[in-house]
Amino acid sequence: MDERVREHAKVLVDWSARVEAGDDVVLAVGPDAHELAVAVAEALGERGANLLATYSSGEITRAYLRAHDGEFDENPAHELALVENADVYLSLGGGRNTSATADVPGKTRQAYGSARSEIREARMDTRWVSTVHPTRSLAQQANMAYEEYQAFAYDAILRDWEVLAEEMGRMKDILDDGSEVRLVSRGTDLTMGIEGRTAVNSAASVAYDSHNLPSGEVFTAPYATEGEVTFDVPMTLHGESVRNVRLEFESGEVVDYDAEQGEDVIAEILETDAGARRLGELGIGMNRGIDRYTDNILFDEKMGDTIHLALGRAYDANLPDGESGNDSAVHVDMITDVSEDSRLEVDGTVVQRNGRFRWEDGFE
Amino acid sequence: MDERVREHAKVLVDWSARVEAGDDVVLAVGPDAHELAVAVAEALGERGANLLATYSSGEITRAYLRAHDGEFDENPAHELALVENADVYLSLGGGRNTSATADVPGKTRQAYGSARSEIREARMDTRWVSTVHPTRSLAQQANMAYEEYQAFAYDAILRDWEVLAEEMGRMKDILDDGSEVRLVSRGTDLTMGIEGRTAVNSAASVAYDSHNLPSGEVFTAPYATEGEVTFDVPMTLHGESVRNVRLEFESGEVVDYDAEQGEDVIAEILETDAGARRLGELGIGMNRGIDRYTDNILFDEKMGDTIHLALGRAYDANLPDGESGNDSAVHVDMITDVSEDSRLEVDGTVVQRNGRFRWEDGFE
Numbered sequence: 001m002d003e004r005v006r007e008h009a010k011v012l013v014d015w016s017a018r019v020e021a022g023d024d025v026v027l028a029v030g031p032d033a034h035e036l037a038v039a040v041a042e043a044l045g046e047r048g049a050n051l052l053a054t055y056s057s058g059e060i061t062r063a064y065l066r067a068h069d070g071e072f073d074e075n076p077a078h079e080l081a082l083v084e085n086a087d088v089y090l091s092l093g094g095g096r097n098t099s100a101t102a103d104v105p106g107k108t109r110q111a112y113g114s115a116r117s118e119i120r121e122a123r124m125d126t127r128w129v130s131t132v133h134p135t136r137s138l139a140q141q142a143n144m145a146y147e148e149y150q151a152f153a154y155d156a157i158l159r160d161w162e163v164l165a166e167e168m169g170r171m172k173d174i175l176d177d178g179s180e181v182r183l184v185s186r187g188t189d190l191t192m193g194i195e196g197r198t199a200v201n202s203a204a205s206v207a208y209d210s211h212n213l214p215s216g217e218v219f220t221a222p223y224a225t226e227g228e229v230t231f232d233v234p235m236t237l238h239g240e241s242v243r244n245v246r247l248e249f250e251s252g253e254v255v256d257y258d259a260e261q262g263e264d265v266i267a268e269i270l271e272t273d274a275g276a277r278r279l280g281e282l283g284i285g286m287n288r289g290i291d292r293y294t295d296n297i298l299f300d301e302k303m304g305d306t307i308h309l310a311l312g313r314a315y316d317a318n319l320p321d322g323e324s325g326n327d328s329a330v331h332v333d334m335i336t337d338v339s340e341d342s343r344l345e346v347d348g349t350v351v352q353r354n355g356r357f358r359w360e361d362g363f364e
Numbered sequence: 365m366d367e368r369v370r371e372h373a374k375v376l377v378d379w380s381a382r383v384e385a386g387d388d389v390v391l392a393v394g395p396d397a398h399e400l401a402v403a404v405a406e407a408l409g410e411r412g413a414n415l416l417a418t419y420s421s422g423e424i425t426r427a428y429l430r431a432h433d434g435e436f437d438e439n440p441a442h443e444l445a446l447v448e449n450a451d452v453y454l455s456l457g458g459g460r461n462t463s464a465t466a467d468v469p470g471k472t473r474q475a476y477g478s479a480r481s482e483i484r485e486a487r488m489d490t491r492w493v494s495t496v497h498p499t500r501s502l503a504q505q506a507n508m509a510y511e512e513y514q515a516f517a518y519d520a521i522l523r524d525w526e527v528l529a530e531e532m533g534r535m536k537d538i539l540d541d542g543s544e545v546r547l548v549s550r551g552t553d554l555t556m557g558i559e560g561r562t563a564v565n566s567a568a569s570v571a572y573d574s575h576n577l578p579s580g581e582v583f584t585a586p587y588a589t590e591g592e593v594t595f596d597v598p599m600t601l602h603g604e605s606v607r608n609v610r611l612e613f614e615s616g617e618v619v620d621y622d623a624e625q626g627e628d629v630i631a632e633i634l635e636t637d638a639g640a641r642r643l644g645e646l647g648i649g650m651n652r653g654i655d656r657y658t659d660n661i662l663f664d665e666k667m668g669d670t671i672h673l674a675l676g677r678a679y680d681a682n683l684p685d686g687e688s689g690n691d692s693a694v695h696v697d698m699i700t701d702v703s704e705d706s707r708l709e710v711d712g713t714v715v716q717r718n719g720r721f722r723w724e725d726g727f728e
Contacts, residue, residue: 022437024440024441024442026442029419029421029424031398034395034424037419037424038423038424038427041424041425041427041428042428042430042431043431044431045427045428045429045430045432048432048433048435050436050437050440050442050443051424051428052418052440052442052443053418053421053424054416054417054418054419055391055393055401055417055418055419056417057393057398057401057417059398060393060401060402060405060415061405063402063403063405063406064405064406064408064409064415065409066406067406067407067408067409068409068410068412072414073414076416077388078388078390078416078446078449078451079388079414079416081445081446081448081449082442082445082446082449083442084445085442085444085445086442087442
């Protein structure tokens with residue numbers, strides 16, 4: 001076995017999920033994540049945790065959903081009981097085709113999702129972590145050769161997370177102490193309020209309220225957005241290519257928009273509900289192991305020298321206890337490159353210029 | 365998809381497990397049984413059942429068990445809750461290597477098994493069915509080419525089960541009405557008591573107390589065995605080849621034995637406990653779709669023109685309510701060919717001669 005697979009498993013089990021002896025662990029295995037699952041099973045055995053593996057296959061889901069009449073039972077008792085009794089839920093993504101469920105009608109998909117809200121919430125109550133095994137299908141989606149993609153993915157995953165967590169802590173402190181953020185870049189001059197909001201130091205560990213591996217971003221929930229922003233990192237939304245989206249905000253709400261490509265998808269998203277026209281997240285990518293766009297949001301939004309904003313739902317972790325932030329059925333991240341002609345200010349002080357943070361060599 | 369895979373799925377879901385709308389179904393998928401799992405998922409979707417897929421990988425089990433210190437938690441809550449809340453448990457066997465767990469120490473395997481007795485019992489309380497997807501590794505074990513093995517497996521699985529159930533019902537009636545069975549064949553002259561015991565018409569359906577697909581045997585729990593028997597169908601037990609085992613019984617107990625090959629394995633089995641020296645099962649193979657030995661007990665014991673006996677534990681289904689039969693930690697089936705020079709008598713009347721049953725053409 002490639003030693004990197006074993007290291008990935010150890011980071012996942014120890015750093016990310018903090019697995020201990022006696023933990024009841026669900027391991028959700030994608031069909032092509034088998035090798036990573038073997039390595040994780042070994043680590044779980046060493047720790048004395050209890051393992052149940054489930055099988056996350058897009059092809060099985062597709063066959064089931066297409067055959068079903070769409071009247072789904074709410075939160076089936078066997079699956080709900082499994083998740084409610086789990087301490088840890090590790091999702092190992094990796095299929096043979098990232099479009100395996102492409103021909104499932106949107107209505108069926110939504111009905112299935114709605115019928116499973118309690119299962120989803122029970123999962124969120126575990127120490128859950130999502131990661132991916134670098135597969136050929138993910139390499140293809142990234143326009144990379146397989147070995148090239150493996151090197152890319154492990155660069156992103158096998159960081160010195162403790163060092164990165166400490167660095168991201170600096171950014172978190174700045175945001176926690178700040179009232180207003182301003183982002184200036186090509187086609188972008190945007191201000192957002194962040195007073196009273198708590199930033200998450202997303203260091204790929206449940207100990208940091210962070211549930212993705214890789215992670216490597218600091219994010220908060222902005223409000224009262226004013227100005228315009230251009231997202232120049234390309235992406236696929238709802239199966240369509242989207243390029244150079246421009247949003248214009250007044251009093252926190254999108255009042256105008258356009259895009260070089262995929263404008264109809266943006267329109268669709270904005271029309272979902274009132275919350276879809278407001279921001280739910282401002283995130284600062286700080287994982288320099290991720291040095292290019294691969295059309296996979298798990299990686300893209302953590303890319304070094306980028307900043308992303310999400311239309312839609314805000315995360316509770318950013319809000320004062322009991323307070324609810326922007327609410328919406330969607331949460332759509334879009335990314336802008338800040339490596340050149342860019343600056344991020346907090347309360348008038350420049351925190352990041354052309355990708356460099358104020359505490360780094362080369363910041364000027 | 366091969367149309368036989370879809371037919372297999374339908375037989376499993378409708379005939380074997382009697383799945384209905386609203387059933388909570390666990391689908392335990394072997395790594396190479398993916399295609400069958402897709403077909404079963406489609407059938408479950410059509411019936412409106414609820415699907416959770418688990419992943420049964422020998423390689424994952426091996427990695428976990430070898431890394432574990434062997435002090436296993438009893439019946440982990442998450443897995444127990446899953447199985448206790450399931451209505452149906454479908455096991456789709458099929459890995460890449462039938463020896464995937466060969467180097468797991470026996471002690472670890474036993475400790476793991478003992479710690480999971482409640483989970484096992486909960487599974488037995490569901491409408492459980494075990495089947496296999498014909499894989500390359502099973503073909504290899506059977507010394508067959510892949511396509512050849514597929515044809516063999518589907519001949520065994522895709523029977524007209526209703527017709528076979530009716531035919532097997534005749535044998536069940538004869539055994540239920542009988543007091544004593546005598547089996548005479550090359551190297552075999554054995555009598556067994558069956559008075560008061562109930563035969564199971566194992567027609568590959570939970571409706572018949574039958575939990576294997578394929579099935580096709582009628583079995584009961586004999587006692588007071590006298591005489592000798594030779595098992596001439598070769599098999600692998602505990603990873604060793606076993607050939608021409610001869611057992612000699614007095615007052616229900618093995619008093620002498622030998623074997624052309626694997627005598628040490630037989631010795632080990634007989635020494636397990638007192639029950640291991642007595643018979644737990646007499647089974648009559650009636651599935652003529654199975655026409656050769658493939659070193660897979662799921663198929664071999666149902667082969668047409670064979671009779672098998674098991675040392676060890678008897679099944680409750682064969683016993684009067686509340687009564688317990690032969691008890692043992694083992695249940696080891698061994699098979700004898702009755703196609704030639706053989707007869708099976710019940711209370712002195714010949715029921716089967718040289719493979720032909722008394723109700724069949726060619727019986728004389």
